[in-house]
Amino acid sequence: MSTATATSAYPRAVADLLPAVRDLADRIGEIPSRNQIMREFKIGAPKAQAVRLALVAEPITVPDDIETESASDPWEYAEPAPVLPAVPVEPAPVPLILPAEKVAQVIPDGHPPVSADPAPVKAEAAPGRRLSVWPVALIALPAFVAIWSGWVGLGGLTGFGVVHPLPGIADRFSLNTAITLPIGVEVYAAYALRAWLSGLVPPRARRFAKWSAIGSLIVGALGQVAYHLLVAAGITSAPWWITTLVACLPVAVLGMAAALAHLSHEGAEQ
Template sequence: MPTATAPSAYPPPIEALMPQARALAERLGETPSRNTLMKEFRIGAPKARTVLDALAAEATTVPPAEPEPPAPRPLHLVPDLEPDAEPTEPTAPVEPPAPAEAPEAEPLATGDGHPGVNITAEPERIPHVPAPRTARKPRSWPVALLALPAFVAIWSGWVGLGELTGFGVVHPLPGILDAFSLNTAITLPIGVETYAAYALAVWLTGTAPVAARSFARWSAIGSLIFGGLGQVAYHLLTAAGITHAPWWITTAVACLPVAVLGMGAALAHLIHANHE
């Protein structure tokens, strides 16, 4: 058992106790407890705690790593420049020493605390990124619903205006099929409105050549304006009780089939000519 130090009237300072505390720790093989320090050095609890903290701090201090020695430079032969010197046998080149092998890493401990089995790292999981949603195209059936009442009004207006300007029932196949008759007034809504829709499609889709799109834009706007004026003229003449349209209205309406045919042929020619 360690011998107790004789009590002193003046307790020694911390600097004087540290060498004795280190010697006591080496003798015991472990860090002494607070009660052991108090009993061994006849000191109070606060000073024993201070000495114990200092021993713990010294134990956790890591000594600085020694710098690695520089690698030896390989030797090489220097030829003799004297002309009268006798030739000597060639000396084998001195090979540099092989680099020291790195120490093998200690085996990692497994989950149950036994070494010898390396733990395989879990592969990094790539977060799943959902594919972007494509925007839905708007439905086209509302256009048909909107066009139905407009078709009825436009059809009746053009047919009525055609009858006021001299369009009427004809027999296109005389002597062949006398019973077959046709009201030529239907050529107005079919020609004007169909060409306006066709020119709008060529203009707005953007797939046609530049010249075709430019012609389609201006002709579509002109057809829609002329169609609106035709509807206004029919309703004004009907409201006024006029049964025959004035000559200038009759002239304009009579030229419509020819104008529609010319614009349609020109637009189709511009589209196909540029594509070829």
């Protein structure tokens, strides 16, 4: 049985389309859907639905050699779209960051060490002009003259004086031991101040440098005050307790310098 599906110049009525749709139902063995009628006869959705409803109202004779299936819902407007299975998405791996003590417990002996913490990123210094250093030299010059003369003068009042450090070797070579006071106290104060403010030493060394620098500056100021008070009072020999304190300064400066140097290298040794 053949059915003409060619379209005419004029719209076809529902009664004219009904026999052809009936033939289509006989061929496929079921009531065609609206979309099938639209594709087969090139008509719009309202007319395809009207023809389908008219066909549903009539009994359909199904041949014996075709298996019958459940009648479609008369109010079915479209065939459901197939549901695609969901594609499983694997989650992105999350990096595991462990502290150093946990890494030592997880990694067995004999394996190379693994860094637990990421390497620190050094921040680039912001571009800018550096502070000029020459004003410091200009300021330090008169301060050096005053400090040097004060310490040497106080050394003379406390028993420091000219000595011959190389007897029998260079008898004419002499040295005024009073210069050991400004060199020892003031140079150590500058050295400790540098270690404190530079941030290049371990925390313990930085704390020691901080307090020893402050103490050295205070001792230097008290030494200048003591010298000028003694000279202003016309005293040619310092009291015993001032002499005792001044005599201990070279030893104290040596101990503090050695301790600061040791603490500064403590981090590198560890």
